[in-house]
Amino acid sequence: MSERFSFTLLKADGAARRGEFVAPHGRVQTPAFMPVGTQGSVKGLTPEVVRGTGAEIVLGNTYHLMLRPGAERVAELGGLHTFMQWPLPILTDSGGFQVMSLSSLRKLSERGVTFRSHLDGAMHELSPERSIEIQALLGADISMQLDECLRLPATREDIDRAMQLSLRWAERSKKAFEGRAREGYALFGIVQGGDDIPLRQQSARELVEMDFQGYAIGGLAVGEPQDVMLKVVEETTPVLPTERPRYLMGVGTPHDMLEAVARGVDMFDCVMPTRNGRHGMAFTCFGPLNLANARHAADPRPLDEQSPHPTARTYSRAYLHHLVKANEILGAVLLSTINIAYYETLMAGMREAIAAGRFADFRSTTIAGWEQGDIPAL
Amino acid sequence: MSERFSFTLLKADGAARRGEFVAPHGRVQTPAFMPVGTQGSVKGLTPEVVRGTGAEIVLGNTYHLMLRPGAERVAELGGLHTFMQWPLPILTDSGGFQVMSLSSLRKLSERGVTFRSHLDGAMHELSPERSIEIQALLGADISMQLDECLRLPATREDIDRAMQLSLRWAERSKKAFEGRAREGYALFGIVQGGDDIPLRQQSARELVEMDFQGYAIGGLAVGEPQDVMLKVVEETTPVLPTERPRYLMGVGTPHDMLEAVARGVDMFDCVMPTRNGRHGMAFTCFGPLNLANARHAADPRPLDEQSPHPTARTYSRAYLHHLVKANEILGAVLLSTINIAYYETLMAGMREAIAAGRFADFRSTTIAGWEQGDIPAL
Numbered sequence: 001m002s003e004r005f006s007f008t009l010l011k012a013d014g015a016a017r018r019g020e021f022v023a024p025h026g027r028v029q030t031p032a033f034m035p036v037g038t039q040g041s042v043k044g045l046t047p048e049v050v051r052g053t054g055a056e057i058v059l060g061n062t063y064h065l066m067l068r069p070g071a072e073r074v075a076e077l078g079g080l081h082t083f084m085q086w087p088l089p090i091l092t093d094s095g096g097f098q099v100m101s102l103s104s105l106r107k108l109s110e111r112g113v114t115f116r117s118h119l120d121g122a123m124h125e126l127s128p129e130r131s132i133e134i135q136a137l138l139g140a141d142i143s144m145q146l147d148e149c150l151r152l153p154a155t156r157e158d159i160d161r162a163m164q165l166s167l168r169w170a171e172r173s174k175k176a177f178e179g180r181a182r183e184g185y186a187l188f189g190i191v192q193g194g195d196d197i198p199l200r201q202q203s204a205r206e207l208v209e210m211d212f213q214g215y216a217i218g219g220l221a222v223g224e225p226q227d228v229m230l231k232v233v234e235e236t237t238p239v240l241p242t243e244r245p246r247y248l249m250g251v252g253t254p255h256d257m258l259e260a261v262a263r264g265v266d267m268f269d270c271v272m273p274t275r276n277g278r279h280g281m282a283f284t285c286f287g288p289l290n291l292a293n294a295r296h297a298a299d300p301r302p303l304d305e306q307s308p309h310p311t312a313r314t315y316s317r318a319y320l321h322h323l324v325k326a327n328e329i330l331g332a333v334l335l336s337t338i339n340i341a342y343y344e345t346l347m348a349g350m351r352e353a354i355a356a357g358r359f360a361d362f363r364s365t366t367i368a369g370w371e372q373g374d375i376p377a378l
Numbered sequence: 379m380s381e382r383f384s385f386t387l388l389k390a391d392g393a394a395r396r397g398e399f400v401a402p403h404g405r406v407q408t409p410a411f412m413p414v415g416t417q418g419s420v421k422g423l424t425p426e427v428v429r430g431t432g433a434e435i436v437l438g439n440t441y442h443l444m445l446r447p448g449a450e451r452v453a454e455l456g457g458l459h460t461f462m463q464w465p466l467p468i469l470t471d472s473g474g475f476q477v478m479s480l481s482s483l484r485k486l487s488e489r490g491v492t493f494r495s496h497l498d499g500a501m502h503e504l505s506p507e508r509s510i511e512i513q514a515l516l517g518a519d520i521s522m523q524l525d526e527c528l529r530l531p532a533t534r535e536d537i538d539r540a541m542q543l544s545l546r547w548a549e550r551s552k553k554a555f556e557g558r559a560r561e562g563y564a565l566f567g568i569v570q571g572g573d574d575i576p577l578r579q580q581s582a583r584e585l586v587e588m589d590f591q592g593y594a595i596g597g598l599a600v601g602e603p604q605d606v607m608l609k610v611v612e613e614t615t616p617v618l619p620t621e622r623p624r625y626l627m628g629v630g631t632p633h634d635m636l637e638a639v640a641r642g643v644d645m646f647d648c649v650m651p652t653r654n655g656r657h658g659m660a661f662t663c664f665g666p667l668n669l670a671n672a673r674h675a676a677d678p679r680p681l682d683e684q685s686p687h688p689t690a691r692t693y694s695r696a697y698l699h700h701l702v703k704a705n706e707i708l709g710a711v712l713l714s715t716i717n718i719a720y721y722e723t724l725m726a727g728m729r730e731a732i733a734a735g736r737f738a739d740f741r742s743t744t745i746a747g748w749e750q751g752d753i754p755a756l
Contacts, residue, residue, distance in 0.1 A: 040700060044422075044707035069675065069700045077678050077696050085692055297447065300455050314463055318455050322418060322447045329422035329707060 005142075005186035005213050007245045011355050015237065015264040018354035021214075021245055023089040023141035024184040025081060026056065030245060030266040031350050033257070033343045034059045034091060036274065039068070040084045042340070043274045044333045047086045053309065053337065054344035057089040057141075059269040062134050063098035066124070067117050071137040079139030091269070092140035094131045094173075094190075097149045097218070097250070108148065110165070128172040132187070136180055144216060145173035147190040152224045159194035163203050166192040174210055186213035188247060194219060195228050197235045204239035215240045216247040217265070221256070230259050237264035254283060254346055255370065258363055261350050273339030278332040280324035283342040284312070287370040291335065296321040301375075309341035383519075383564040383591050385623045389733050393615065393642040396732035399592075399623055401467040401519035402562040403459060404434065408623060408644040409728050411635070411721045412437045412469060414652065417446070418462045420718070421652045422711045425464045431687065431715065432722035435467040435519075437647040440512050441476035444502070445495050449515040457517030469647070470518035472509045472551075472568075475527045475596070475628070486526065488543070506550040510565070514558055522594060523551035525568040530602045537572035540597075541581050544570040552588055564591035566625060572597060573606050575613045582617035593618045594625040595643070599634070608637050615642035632661060632724055633748065636741055639728050651717030656710040658702035661720040662690070665748040669713065674699040679753075686726075687719035 004022075007030075011018040019030040035042045035050055037058045042050050050058065060080055065071060077083050080090055096113070099106060103115035105123075112127030128146040135143035147166040150158060170189045177187040189207035193199035200217075207215060217236055220229045233248060240246055247267035248260050257268050273283060280292040284304045289296075299317040307313055311334055323331030346366070353362030382400075385408075389396040397408040413420045413428055415436045420428050428436065438458055443449060455461050458468055474491070477484060481493035483501075490505030506524040513521035525544040528536060548567045555565040567585035571577030585593060595614055598607045611626060618624055625645035626638050635646050651661060658670040662682045667674075677695040685691055689712055701709030724744070731740030 039704045039706055040697070041706050041708040044711060046708065046711070064704075068704060069696070073676060073696070076676065077694060083694070083697055083700075085697075298451060298454065316455060316461070318447070318451070319418070319461055319463075322461075326417045326442075326446060328417055328419050329710060330419040330424070332707060333422060333424070333711065 005184050007214065007243060009242055011357075013354045013357050013359040014262065016261050016350070016354045016359045017264060017266055018351050019245065019266055022184075023057070023186065024182075025087060025089045025141050028056045028089055029351055031257070031261045031347050032057060032267050033347045034267065034269040035340050035343075036061070036269055036271045037084060037086070037090075038271070039064045040074075040080065042336075043278065044329070044336050045274075045340070047084065049337055050086070050340065051088070053341040054348060055340060057091060058086055060090050060092045060138060060140065061098060062092050062095035062131060062138070063102065065092075065138060066095060066126075066134050067119050071134040075137040075139070079137075081139055089141040090139070091142040092135045092138055092144065093249070094144040094146040095126050095134070096131070096146045099126055100149050110168070112146070128169040129176040132173055132176040132180075136182070140185070142186045142188060142214065143177060144188050145170045145190055147192055147218055149192075149219050149222065150194060151222050152194055152219075152228075154194055156196055156199075159192075159196050160199055163192040163194075163199050166190065167203060167206050170207055170210060170212075174212070188212055188214040188216050190216045190218040190249070191236055192219050193232075195224060195232060197232065200232055200236050201239050204236050208239065208241060212244070214245040214247060216249050218249045220248065221250045221252050226256060226259075229256070230263060233260050233265060234263045240264075254343065255367070257343075257346065258350070258366060262359070262363060273343050274336045277335035277337075277339045280331065280335065281339075282320070282335055283339045284374075285342075285366070285369045286372065286374040289374060291317065291320045291324045291331075293321075303338060307338075307341065308345055309338065311337045312341060383562050385592065385621060387620055389735075391732045391735050391737040392640065394639050394728070394732045394737045395642060395644055396729050397623065397644055400562075401435070401564065402560075403465060403467045403519050406434045406467055407729055409635070409639045409725050409732075410435060410645050411725045412645065412647040413718050413721075414439070414647055414649045415462060415464070415468075416649070417442045418452075418458065420714075421656065422707070422714050423652075423718070425462065427715055428464070428718065429466070431719040432726060433718060435469060436464055438468050438470045438516060438518065439476060440470050440473035440509060440516070441480065443470075443516060444473060444504075444512050445497050449512040453515040453517070457515075459517055467519040468517070469520040470513045470516055470522065471627070472522040472524040473504050473512070474509070474524045477504060478527050488546070490524070506547040507554040510551055510554040510558075514560070518563070520564045520566060520592065521555060522566050523548045523568055525570055525596055527570075527597050527600065528572060529600050530572055530597075530606075532572055534574055534577070537570075537574050538577055541570040541572075541577050544568060545581060545584050548585055548588060548590075552590070566590055566592040566594050568594040568596040568627070569614055569618075570597050571610075573602060573610060575610065578610055578614045579617050582614050586617065586619060590622070592623040592625060594627050596627045598626065599628045599630050604634060604637075607634070608641060611638050611643060612641045618642075632721065633745070635721075635724065636728070636744060640737070640741060651721050652714045655713035655715075655717045658709065658713065659717075660698070660713055661717045662752075663720075663744070663747045664750070664752040667752060669695065669698045669702045669709075671699075681716060685716075685719065686723055687716065689715045690719060
């Protein structure tokens with residue numbers, strides 16, 4: 001459990017990459033999807049259920065956990081792995097993104113960001129150093145640097161300023177991280193620069209010079225069109241070293257992930273499978289289905305007979321429809337399970353296709369399946 | 379799967395009974411606790427999780443299922459076992475109790491009860507014959523006769539009238555049930571009579587003359603003091619035949635069940651373990667604990683290290699406290715699991731104690747554990 005953090009590129013197929021990284025709590029096959037365990041739980045699912053979907057790593061949110069129950073508390077209780085009973089790797093974000101999206105009265109300075117908690121109104125400060133400290137207290141296998149996320153669209157001037165600040169914070173994050181170096185644990189830098197390609201590339205180059213164990217592309221999936229996001233990804237990944245993992249933060253739909261892998265991304269996280277599951281939506285190889293729709297009410301077929309996951313093969317669409325209409329917790333639980341399992345199945349399919357050198361085929365077949373839509377009702 | 383419904387009394391210890399019944403979908407050891415699957419799901423829990431608690435039978439609610447998704451719909455989809463993917467026995471109630479407690483504009487007549495759905499305001503009718511038909515469509519291993527439940531306190535005159543009506547409905551229910559007789563399926567009669575012992579005993583005697591496969595004691599746990607309930611149970615069970623199971627409907631707390639088993643009851647159902655679990659309350663061998671209480675916030679111990687169920691042994695009290703405070707679905711899921719597991723463990727303990735002829739010891743030891751309260755905090 002104390003191997004050095006390492007990433008191995010096993011195979012490339014075009015820009016798509018099949019890899020593996022070794023973290024203190026285990027190995028992770030890439031491309032990888034990380035279910036989001038916002039407040040110390042992947043919403044509604046036990047760790048056993050999450051593991052059963054094929055997930056090998058989950059994400060924890062620094063912002064939520066620092067406010068409740070508190071990073072020091074989690075550390076006293078043995079760290080986040082023990083706290084939430086998740087024995088495999090955990091990546092934590094830096095808290096910066098959610099300070100921007102959830103808290104009020106934010107004040108940004110060179111030093112860091114002060115903000116009012118959305119829970120109780122108490123004032124908190126998050127600096128690059130404190131963010132690293134919190135992530136170490138949580139015991140994250142992979143920590144993220146604190147960065148400043150802008151909403152798009154933004155002016156070039158604002159984007160440049162935020163990107164430069166994020167670079168200085170990257171440096172401070174790295175120094176803080178190395179000051180408490182623990183064998184095998186990793187820190188990722190985050191490329192910023194909005195939708196401005198030269199700024200993105202400058203950010204990437206400067207981060208690479210600092211030498212992180214992995215690189216994230218942040219500040220995307222914040223409202224920009226998909227083609228803008230993919231363009232940024234496409235122009236950024238070539239600047240990143242091939243021998244380090246690349247993580248596209250907060251992304252996305254199955255199609256986003258397929259296209260981002262095609263452009264050299266290795267890791268993803270997103271609340272969509274759980275959030276949409278709680279709202280009655282299922283991700284399937286036929287595309288998304290709204291289980292609240294009356295057409296499912298009498299349909300005895302499972303969601304997807306071909307799914308490797310039993311939950312998608314076992315319960316009828318009629319039953320899932322009923323649970324959604326009756327607002328039963330079990331509906332949220334089953335659809336969240338099915339959705340994460342679909343995301344993980346898609347990742348496994350991509351990994352297999354890249355390894356076999358047939359990623360382009362897999363990509364077009366998968367998209368065709370989504371476009372063809374649901375199999376005809378009985 | 380087509381054996382005749384049968385109950386075997388394996389051992390008696392005082393009035394407490396250790397038995398077993400055979401239903402079309404399996405064997406059930408008694409005393410038995412039936413988790414409540416109100417709308418076709420035990421709230422928040424997959425069938426695998428429910429089975430993992432030790433439950434061998436669940437209860438389904440006719441009122442909820444007739445309104446949504448509808449009994450005919452469930453039948454088209456293969457019956458309730460297939461619909462909810464619960465392969466073991468199911469007992470359904472008659473719908474009468476919930477018509478009284480949930481619907482508006484009820485109108486009771488000799489023929490049955492008409493009522494307005496609490497979901498969409500549509501008018502429905504429930505007669506003894508329709509209730510039996512619905513329960514047959516659902517595919518219940520054990521059906522219950524339609525009865526009239528009064529709230530207590532009530533006048534002797536009202537209690538007598540409702541009891542007499544319930545007896546006539548028992549007769550009609552039995553006739554309807556036998557008209558569609560299916561090998562191995564059972565119909566239970568329901569003793570009514572409020573808190574009036576002579577009326578209770580008259581009700582029991584007349585039902586026994588009609589000859590049901592089992593007998594329920596209904597109309598209790600509706601607000602009366604525990605000693606009143608236990609007195610009714612104590613004076614009713616001796617009138618019931620020893621070779622048939624006895625079911626105390628809608629009961630109750632662990633203490634209620636322990637005392638009712640001591641008075642000859644074999645079966646129970648109650649929403650308390652799931653409902654209280656959703657509100658942060660855990661049932662344990664130390665008595666009930668409120669996980670929202672701040673004293674659990676830093677407590678690394680599991681809820682109950684001696685529990686045979688892993689969920690009660692695995693997660694720390696601090697984590698459960700966190701989930702409850704953060705209003706995470708997983709808190710409801712884990713506490714519902716823990717609570718049903720506690721109920722099932724209590725039943726298993728009672729079965730073992732009766733078999734060994736030491737029920738009195740088990741009863742006093744168990745009560746002493748609850749009274750002693752939680753083990754001291756660290």
